[in-house]
Amino acid sequence: MTKLSVNINKIATLRNARGGNIPDVQKVAVDCEQFGAQGITVHPRPDERHIRYSDVELLRPLVTTEFNIEGYPSDSFIKLVTTVKPHQVTLVPDPPDAITSSEGWDTIKNRDFLMDIIGEFQRHGIRTSIFIGTEPELIEGAAKVGTNRVELYTEPYAIQYPDDPATAVKPFVEAATVARDAGLELNAGHDLNLDNLRYMKLNIPWLKEVSIGHALIADALYYGLQNTIQMYLRQLRD
Numbered sequence: 018m019t020k021l022s023v024n025i026n027k028i029a030t031l032r033n034a035r036g037g038n039i040p041d042v043q044k045v046a047v048d049c050e051q052f053g054a055q056g057i058t059v060h061p062r063p064d065e066r067h068i069r070y071s072d073v074e075l076l077r078p079l080v081t082t083e084f085n086i087e088g089y090p091s092d093s094f095i096k097l098v099t100t101v102k103p104h105q106v107t108l109v110p111d112p113p114d115a116i117t118s119s120e121g122w123d124t125i126k127n128r129d130f131l132m133d134i135i136g137e138f139q140r141h142g143i144r145t146s147i148f149i150g151t152e153p154e155l156i157e158g159a160a161k162v163g164t165n166r167v168e169l170y171t172e173p174y175a176i177q178y179p180d181d182p183a184t185a186v187k188p189f190v191e192a193a194t195v196a197r198d199a200g201l202e203l204n205a206g207h208d209l210n211l212d213n214l215r216y217m218k219l220n221i222p223w224l225k226e227v228s229i230g231h232a233l234i235a236d237a238l239y240y241g242l243q244n245t246i247q248m249y250l251r252q253l254r255d
């Protein structure tokens with residue numbers, strides 16, 4: 018089964034646009050779970066422009082499914098994650114001011130850095146995943162740094178999918194196969210949506226988890242959050 022983890026950063030963006038507490042990020046997280054989501058993802062950034070560090074702390078006791086915290090492993094991020102102890106931490110290499118994650122790790126160049134940090138999270142009992150592109154040598158590098166999982170960065174798939182789904186998915190299937198052969202579990206995320214998700218799932222049935230934010234929250238404007246989560250879950254059926 019592939020789990021759906023809903024990234025609720027956009028909910029915090031909406032709240033922060035006005036000040037106050039509408040929409041209520043904590044309530045949305047709990048409601049997403051009640052509507053069927055099997056995980057909640059947050060991506061706190063140093064400027065706290067969407068999810069705040071305080072949100073992450075408030076969410077921890079409320080999330081009863083899988084809690085996944087993404088981010089660049091700065092000192093403050095490491096401190097937050099090792100205090101909050103989510104089920105999973107997903108490490109991304111983007112600089113603090115990035116609008117959104119736009120590349121995966123170079124697991125060869127950052128080998129020692131990643132090894133140290135991954136070891137630290139694992140000592141706290143937190144499963145690690147690292148965001149990564151489809152280059153086979155970087156996936157083999159991910160296995161060498163000791164991470165439990167990799168999250169395939171799916172934006173290139175999403176861009177090419179409308180024109181040529183088979184070509185778009187090919188490097189991802191190859192990367193997923195390299196990951197599986199190296200003993201890595203597999204997540205995927207970025208720009209997955211109701212059009213492209215099913216095809217990814219059918220081609221990589223062993224995907225453990227997808228984390229989806231932008232498109233899902235945008236779809237919820239039309240279909241409502243409960244319907245939308247059910248629609249995404251349907252795309253992920255075995």
Ligand code: PXP
Pocket residue numbers: 024026060087107109117118148168205206207208209228229230231232233
């Ligand atoms: N995975 C990672 C590592 C991300 O940084 C993001 C965006 O915050 C996502 C998944 C979700 O991407 P999207 O919002 O396009 O669904």
